[in-house]
Amino acid sequence: MLQIKNLQASVNGEPILKGVDLEVKAGEIHAIMGPNGSGKSTLASVLAGNELYEVTGGEAWFEGKNLLEMPPEIRAREGLFMAFQYPVEIPGVSNINFLKTALAEIRAHRGLPPLSAKEFMQRLKEKQELVEFNASLVNRSLNEGFSGGEKKRNEILQLAMLEPKLAILDETDSGLDIDALRIVANGVNKLRAKDNAFIIITHYQRLLQYIIPDYVHVLYDGRIIKSGTKELAYELEEKGYDWIKESLQASFS
Amino acid sequence: MSKSIFNSFYQYLIEQYEAFQANLQGTLPWPDALLKHKQQAFELFKKQGFPSTKQEDWKYTNLAGPLQQIFHLSAGNETADLQTALKAASIKDVQACRIVLLNGRLQRAYSDPLPEGVHFLEGAEALHHYYAEEYFASLADPTGIPLVALNTAFVPAFNLLHIQKTTDRPLHIMHFYASHQASFLPERLLLVTEEQVQTQIIDTFHQLTTEPILINYVVEQYLKEQVAMDIFLINALQPNATFFHHSETYLHSQSTYHHLNFSFPGADFIRNNINARLQGSASEANLWGLYVGGGHQLVDNHTIVDHQQPGCNSNEWYKGILQDKSTGVFNGKIFVEKGAQKTNAFQKNNAILLSREATVHAKPQLEIFADDVKCSHGSTVGQMNEEALFYLRTRGLSELTARQLLIEAFAFDILSKIPHKAVAHHVMELLRQHLHLESSIPIDA
Ligand SMILES: Nc1ncnc2c1ncn2[C@@H]1O[C@H](COP(=O)(O)OP(=O)(O)O)[C@@H](O)[C@H]1O
Numbered sequence: 001m002l003q004i005k006n007l008q009a010s011v012n013g014e015p016i017l018k019g020v021d022l023e024v025k026a027g028e029i030h031a032i033m034g035p036n037g038s039g040k041s042t043l044a045s046v047l048a049g050n051e052l053y054e055v056t057g058g059e060a061w062f063e064g065k066n067l068l069e070m071p072p073e074i075r076a077r078e079g080l081f082m083a084f085q086y087p088v089e090i091p092g093v094s095n096i097n098f099l100k101t102a103l104a105e106i107r108a109h110r111g112l113p114p115l116s117a118k119e120f121m122q123r124l125k126e127k128q129e130l131v132e133f134n135a136s137l138v139n140r141s142l143n144e145g146f147s148g149g150e151k152k153r154n155e156i157l158q159l160a161m162l163e164p165k166l167a168i169l170d171e172t173d174s175g176l177d178i179d180a181l182r183i184v185a186n187g188v189n190k191l192r193a194k195d196n197a198f199i200i201i202t203h204y205q206r207l208l209q210y211i212i213p214d215y216v217h218v219l220y221d222g223r224i225i226k227s228g229t230k231e232l233a234y235e236l237e238e239k240g241y242d243w244i245k246e247s248l249q250a251s252f253s
Numbered sequence: 254m255s256k257s258i259f260n261s262f263y264q265y266l267i268e269q270y271e272a273f274q275a276n277l278q279g280t281l282p283w284p285d286a287l288l289k290h291k292q293q294a295f296e297l298f299k300k301q302g303f304p305s306t307k308q309e310d311w312k313y314t315n316l317a318g319p320l321q322q323i324f325h326l327s328a329g330n331e332t333a334d335l336q337t338a339l340k341a342a343s344i345k346d347v348q349a350c351r352i353v354l355l356n357g358r359l360q361r362a363y364s365d366p367l368p369e370g371v372h373f374l375e376g377a378e379a380l381h382h383y384y385a386e387e388y389f390a391s392l393a394d395p396t397g398i399p400l401v402a403l404n405t406a407f408v409p410a411f412n413l414l415h416i417q418k419t420t421d422r423p424l425h426i427m428h429f430y431a432s433h434q435a436s437f438l439p440e441r442l443l444l445v446t447e448e449q450v451q452t453q454i455i456d457t458f459h460q461l462t463t464e465p466i467l468i469n470y471v472v473e474q475y476l477k478e479q480v481a482m483d484i485f486l487i488n489a490l491q492p493n494a495t496f497f498h499h500s501e502t503y504l505h506s507q508s509t510y511h512h513l514n515f516s517f518p519g520a521d522f523i524r525n526n527i528n529a530r531l532q533g534s535a536s537e538a539n540l541w542g543l544y545v546g547g548g549h550q551l552v553d554n555h556t557i558v559d560h561q562q563p564g565c566n567s568n569e570w571y572k573g574i575l576q577d578k579s580t581g582v583f584n585g586k587i588f589v590e591k592g593a594q595k596t597n598a599f600q601k602n603n604a605i606l607l608s609r610e611a612t613v614h615a616k617p618q619l620e621i622f623a624d625d626v627k628c629s630h631g632s633t634v635g636q637m638n639e640e641a642l643f644y645l646r647t648r649g650l651s652e653l654t655a656r657q658l659l660i661e662a663f664a665f666d667i668l669s670k671i672p673h674k675a676v677a678h679h680v681m682e683l684l685r686q687h688l689h690l691e692s693s694i695p696i697d698a
């Protein structure tokens with residue numbers, strides 16, 4: 001589904017990603033862990049198409065198409081979704097209208113007609129239940145006045161509504177209490193399927209107790225320096241990121 | 254540089270005045286009491302000329318450009334077939350009573366019958382009305398306001414709208430303009446609303462010809478006790494129009510006034526003075542504005558809210574969207590006079606610049622001489638929120654749709670003040686029509 005080869009990116013001329021390789025297949029869940037500042041959000045942003053980041057080398061292929069050549073909206077319509085670490089508040093843009101427009105655009109891209117108002121509300125209700133996000137969204141502006149947890153849950157609601165093939169969750173767990181964390185994890189577990197995939201970016205191992213990843217990667221200083229199975233996450237939790245840094249230094253010395 | 258502009262248009266007006274007056278005396282003689290104001294206004298104009306950018310209120314609004322040509326005084330008796338234009342200018346789904354004017358003169362044949370208790374007087378009837386002597390040139394005092402002096406001196410006649418009863422549908426004053434040479438078109442309205450009346454007025458402006466015109470529209474309004482009046486001013490004039498508008502409103506006790514001011518790209522030059530004088534206690538003035546600039550347009554909104562009595566409220570919010578090489582000017586004065594205790598006065602203005610070459614000059618100006626006052630103001634100038642734009646695009650919205658959504662969200666605070674669904678819809682359509690998003694330059698992060 002996704003092939004990343006030697007991906008390099010910089011911001012304001014400063015290299016951040018220094019050669020990332022990653023392959024994600026349908027049905028898989030990959031976790032990317034790493035200390036703050038290692039480039040996790042940068043990787044997610046580059047994949048989503050944020051023009052703030054300049055791709056300086058490498059490739060990214062999504063379902064056989066060159067991801068890096070597509071504007072962000074085409075990536076989304078092709079089935080890529082990123083749940084933001086810091087979802088932006090947009091006063092004056094109605095949550096409902098926004099979701100309706102987004103869904104219509106994505107469906108149109110897939111050759112499907114827009115849902116009727118009734119079908120849309122039905123689906124919204126279903127998905128709200130799925131992600132246990134019961135706040136009334138009617139008459140509210142996008143993320144405006146939402147608590148941190150509500151914003152994260154709204155991201156997962158959008159994910160559920162838009163049904164992407166590949167979802168990248170950027171630290172969706174940070175700032176969530178344990179109940180919210182469990183709800184988010186449950187949502188993801190219910191949404192996971194044979195034909196979709198998830199990249200879960202997280203700083204802590206906590207979330208991975210609820211969402212069991214197939215693979216765990218450690219991103220450090222713009223590179224994936226270690227990959228493994230879920231046990232790697234436990235090891236990281238136990239030994240801390242310093243362990244990785246030390247073993248890295250050891251291998252260079 | 255002098256504080257005034259004495260250009261060839263000024264010279265032309267000074268030279269024409271005598272003949273203009275003589276002609277007026279022959280066709281529509283003004284009563285002495287009003288003529289006196291006219292002559293005084295002319296002397297003022299003669300002495301002061303047009304204001305230059307040396308004057309504080311004209312600092313960013315340079316008249317030298319728009320007034321470099323001669324705008325001819327018109328005979329004021331133009332006729333035109335308005336049938337098609339009227340249809341195009343009517344607002345869909347608004348059951349309004351249309352009052353149709355051509356170059357400021359009532360076109361009875363095209364106008365709808367007035368509701369009971371509403372009188373629209375023109376010519377001699379207006380000149381000799383008891384309210385004319387009482388209010389003409391005393392609500393909008395020409396002293397110190399050059400464009401009011403200009404209007405008072407050169408307006409051939411004025412209209413008087415007298416509202417005695419609550420109206421069950423909005424009055425839509427449709428201002429059409431036609432000319433076959435560059436023309437100066439002064440226009441004037443005196444509006445008196447009797448006690449306890451509730452009414453709504455829509456003002457729209459339309460050009461029938463493409464010759465350059467200088468519109469100078471002065472409105473004097475007097476709201477008696479417990480009146481509720483809403484004005485919706487919608488300016489979607491075309492290029493070659495220069496628009497000077499001065500609106501002076503006096504509110505009596507417990508009256509409520511909403512003034513909604515919308516302008517769009519088109520007219521090369523717009524200057525609005527929107528003034529509300531809270532002359533009776535417990536009265537309320539709300540000034541809302543949305544201006545969309547485009548091309549080389551200059552849009553200048555100067556407002557005054559004058560708290561003269563205790564216990565009055567005012568709310569003001571102007572928002573600007575500036576595209577291309579357009580310039581926006583906003584000046585909001587709030588006066589709280591001595592003794593105007595328990596005043597609440599709020600003002601906000603926000604602008605977004607959608608191009609690197611667009612500019613805005615915004616200045617709140619508060620002068621407070623009472624102590625028991627709640628007063629606040631805020632002013633922001635920003636650009637398209639690139640972060641929000643990216644967020645929307647990652648959800649599948651095209652860049653164009655996302656930009657449109659964000660601009661409409663910005664405008665929403667003002668659009669939502671329109672209580673009429675159909676009028677709000679009309680303004681939204683104008684907004685969409687005048688946003689040329691494809692050409693808006695992404696701003697550097
Ligand atoms: N927009 C930006 N402007 C400047 N520096 C940035 C920007 N985004 C990320 N960086 C820098 O890139 C590095 C990686 O950041 P980020 O990708 O957010 O890391 P992580 O998500 O792993 O904490 C950090 O040093 C950060 O300061």
Ligand SMILES: [Mg+2]
Nearest residue numbers: 040041085171
């Ligand atoms: Mg991050």
